[in-house]
Amino acid sequence: MVCRFFVRTIRLGASPASVFGRIRIGTASAIALGISLSILLTPATSHAQGPGGAQPSGAELHEQLFLENRFPSANTCAQCHVKQYREWSVSSHAYAQLSPMLTAFQNALNKKNSSTAGDFCLRCHAPTGTALGEPTSMSNLERSAASREGITCVSCHRVSQSFGKVTGRYPIVEGDIFDPVYGIDDGSRFQEAQAQPQKYRMHSNRGESGRAVHGEVKAFSGLSSARFCNTCHEVTSQGGFRTHEMMVEFKRSPAAKRGVTCVDCHMGTVEGKESPREIGPAAVVGGVPTPDRPLARHLFAGPDYSIIHPGIFPHNVEATKLKTLQEWSRFDHKAGWGTDEFEDVVNDDYPFPAAWISADDRYDARAILDDQFELLGWAAEKRVEVLQNGFGVSQINVKRTSPARGLNFSLEVSNITDGHYTPSGFDIERTVFMQVTVTDSAGNIVFQSGDRDPNGDLRDSHSRYVAAKLLPHDDSLFNLHSKTYVGIVRGPERAQILAPPVSRNALPMVRPDPRPTMLYGRNRNTRKHRGGIPPGQSRTAAYRVPADKLRPGQTYTIEARLMFQPLPISLIYEIQSVGFDYDMSPKEVADRLVKDTTEIWRRKATVRYGANGIETALHEQDAKSIRGTKSIQTAQRGE
């Protein structure tokens, strides 16, 4: 709704900020102006309001203005901070709340825990939404703009102090566009720009017309500290279940000793490595760039990727001008809408939804989507970059053993960061696995591990096909997933996808643990078994192909791929009963997750199996890409 409001204000030739400026004259004036605007702007062009588009009421517009005055949307910031907005728009931070997995996960937790999980996930994923008191189970299509933007601009730049390990429970300073923002510098460059009103044509005074900007940039040096980032990246549930331990990992890392912090590696020009900042203007105000300075990249590339409609994510000011999120979700880009190939042959009776009847709209949408796909492609490249800077994989090490022992080989997977585990963060769901296939010269698969069941799951204990004994358990599976183990009524703990200890107690609730969890490092009933690799360490993925699967004289090809899937498919099954946002089916969610699973590294070797066992082993790989050895790590650090 805020976006629609922007569309209209921009069409009137005024910046949204200036409109807000006028509105802040007084409450009564604001109401009157809001209602007037809604009436005035109703007959907007089809671009602003598609034929089937929902018409926001005056009350809705007023509500959005009210919310905007508490927590401005990133779209507001985008007016001047175009570069930062674009980088952020495709980031994991921007996707945090839009993920249908997140919302379903949150709902499933609340459903199982008598809603006592409450705001747990959302404090970090939708910090403004939780501050506004938006219900936890609310479609993103209905959330306020700043809320569905997840970790949006104000989530960091309207925070005035470090709160430490609070699991996202920190207050965002409320205020409209004119209130101060917080940055790592002293705001002197902003003051310089502010002192040149003729050049930048901006103002910071409520009631004035013109381009409204924040009134002040306050220095908050803590913004670049690890402590600040770990407000959300160190997470302990109120019940004492520690799910993210990045601060713990970081504090013990070589990076911390060297004085390198999170932002040094994750806001530079190379994702996942300490790298220099790009130089450029922090803002472009009315087409005029501010003086150059080092710029922090706001992409924060991570392992997650979008599985939702490209009209909804990445965030896009133009897209929100064109249609609502609901309307975008019905734009069938896969069918080719908005392309000549489609539009030239489409029949008149094609069942377009009302919002997309206009071919012009479809062409406009396609143009926006082309930009979106380009942005998503860039993010995908950076995703591979950050993961490749996190994991190293050795060549395939083939052991020469007696024929009776079959074919034995292994790979070493290393953590080549020096700042935290790999995987890290939400490692109770991160699935980093080795997909291994051994084929004979005819292309027949004689061995595989890391393959999937028909749902897309790995064949581990969480696979329903394995549980139903329709597929064998993958005993060789190499997976760095940190599993959640939960106590059962009696006997050894079991792995659970969701943490409620339902075996012990059919009435689980999230309450502070009666034991000191900071002392124990975990909750009594539930614990994370850390599977990640600490900095400087490695783990071995070892495989054995039984001799009876091999024939002497044959040549076999071993292919190993280290894969990163942000969430396991088994999680979908566990949470599906609460439904997925955007009307996605569980299968659709799974297919999209599987489709974009990131291949980090690939290794290949060919072995000849003779009467005496392995005769030769040839490696097919780019020597430059073999990482993880000490010398390579040293070289990468420039030491």
Next chain:
Amino acid sequence: MMNKTSICRVAALVALNCAVAASVVAAESEIDLSETPIPFLKSEDLPKRVGALIELGRGINALGQLSPGIEMPGGAVLQPALWIYGSSRVAALTTDGNRRTLPGGDTAEVVTRLDLFVNLQLAGTERIFAHFRPLDESGRFAGTTLAGNPNASETHWETDWDIESLFFEGDFDELFPNMDPHDRRQLDFGLALGRIPVEFQNGYLIHDQVTGIGISKLLTQFPGSSGLRVLGVWGFDHINESNGARDSREVDLYGLFVEGDFPWGLLELDVGVTRADRSRGDQINFGIGWTGHFAGRNYSLHVNRSQHSDQDFSPETVCPGLNRRGNCQRKDYDGTLVVIGFSNEINPYHDLFYTNVYWADGDFGRLANSNNTPPLGPIGLAFAGAGMGSYRPALWPRPLDSAGISMGLQKFFSEDKANFVVEVAHREDLEKEDEFGDTGGTAVVIRMQRKFANRFLVQVDGYHAWHAEHDLLVRNAATGELVAVPQDAENDHASSAVRLELRMNF
């Protein structure tokens, strides 16, 4: 008697197998993800949030804007919130007694238990916590005796505002962040001070609330491990003895407890010592624990040893210390307890099968024991009570020269809102000729739980146990000889109990 027992054992095993097979067959039809969208849950369809009894400041996991807090001189930002919550339980039960765990014959009663938790959350990791149980004291619960137990009045009201636990806990680094403004120093120790619940080795090694201080640190660079927690505890008060009796003497407890995550499982290495005067003596316990998960199956091994020394037994004082057993014999808690566990999910519904086997040599005793749960309680439901009233373990829960096994099946219903457990357990006495006689027996136990209306739980427990045919031996105080005491008719080789509990969380 043996025939009857055997028949019951076979019947129980057949029932277990049938249930497993039925579960697997039923599950096969529901393994694929749906290609049809499932309606997104609306807010009004979610369970209504069960808030705490009292919430001052922000509520537990509640929505809304947060307070900016108060910045302390060390840099910590406090955002105080007070929550009082807990559970209220009322149970009706009847038991025909159990010569090992409840002398006194038949009992029928209605008992109550109230657990009150007071949590003053100071910051993300800092809090002051207290636990009270105001409606029970020393094993007596407020309630009404309906039948039996002539020693109890018809209606008895127990009040006890003694503190079960009261501690402050926090993260040193979070308390004084200004000591490490650049996040380069590993000051993130976990701290707890006060009367702290202390439980290690699944409760076999120690299970008590001791007054003391604890400090812990997570190590991340131990070779081959993804995290190693080292925890030290010094306790200086409220250190109960192995038999669970409260001890007001001067006792110190020192413990070092290490727990590490390795690719091959969870490793626990624990050692603890109590130092006391010679009426209690000293005790050292150490334990090794391992829990591993392979091919979807869960395994565990716990080996614990207790060694007692330097105790004086004064002949003129009858049962002087708390280190005594039922027959007032000097005992030193020297023993070993080995427990092997296995559990497995048997179908996609996450139904569970578990089995635990133990072997106890000598008189293994916990380093400190709150008596809330018996030492063998984690082995099986048959060795555990229900935490309130006269419903006691079906089989004797003391390790003392014995071996045993429990096998259980847990089935879940209604999206885990309900579950049913059936368990078969056996205890074999390895020293039948001591003054305790043959403590062996076999039991069948059931438990059923059902959640309703978001905050309520109804639970049914029941068991039937067949005890070994052996007279109880009692030492004659005058002669020192063991004298056989026949079991009374009521407890004749069998016992049973059933209870119905209603619990409300608030």
